[in-house]
Amino acid sequence: MAKICIALDVPWEKALRIVKDLYNSFESYPLILKIGHKIYLERGGKAVRELKENFPYEVFLDLKLHDIPSVVGLAVDKIRDLGIDYTTIHLLGGERMIQEAVKVKGNLKLLGDTILTSH
Template identity: 30%
Template sequence: MANPVFVAIDTPDVAAARALVAAVAPHVGGVKLGLEFFCAHGPAGIAAVMQGLALPLFLDLKLHDIPNTVAGAVHSLAALAPAIITVHAAGGRAMLVAARAAAPASTRVVAVTVLTSLDAADLLDAGVPDGAAAQAVRLALLVRAAGLDGIVCSPHEVAAIKAQWADGLFVVPGVRPAGSDVGDQKRVMTPSQALAAGAGVLVIGRPITSAPDPAAAAAQIAASL
């Protein structure tokens, strides 16, 4: 991928989202729109933001339900022509297989392993005693066996999983330029570190979208890679 940076647009405001995307478009490789925006505006809002843009769409809805329901949702979203769409790996093999089968061939289906807002203590509370790295590897192997295109994981897990899945697509949030506020992210790396670890897509939101000059911030990140 020529430019691996996908800007995460998390505002629920269509006009603000459109303005942000227009400003950073020359400096990013794609646009990520997620659950907050989708719940506020649905498919029509997604289409409005992406209209006229040549950038690929990463539709980050993290679908997680019974196989038939997830397959129906993926099928319903096909009209938006997402380049990437997310489901939760914890939904199980049948759900993962159903999601891949329902998606167009041009859409890469990737599964979320362990959210980057979680650390070992959070996972222990949820009944996972051996930490994020072990859980991410375990779920990644399930995702690969189910025939999906890749995973979403923190930059800390990429290298270990890539060693076992060389051709997987690794979508990596928790990416922060040096000196940036990590916010609610707990397992982070800089963009260049994440890319060196094997990331294929770098998901970067607030360091770009909350910057005084989002276009300049995006350009600086791209130039650092």
């Protein structure tokens, strides 16, 4: 069955209401909940834990990581430890940065952004 990814690009309280409504309507449908900078900067790992503990959905943290290889590796390591299912790295960071992310990702699925739509 195909999965639908729901972008939660709204403040946390509104996002939580949306997820609860989706759960009440589509409990067994395999959804992916996408968290971006707005929620992650507001709530950090607490948002991820709350979603994972209360809903049977995968979580996608869309931060578009792009930095020196060691910093991206550290970020991917911490994101993996949160129990995130998917995260994004910016492929313009280069081969060494990508290799470092892959080296530490474990079961975390990495998605690569090539260029931002705002460019």
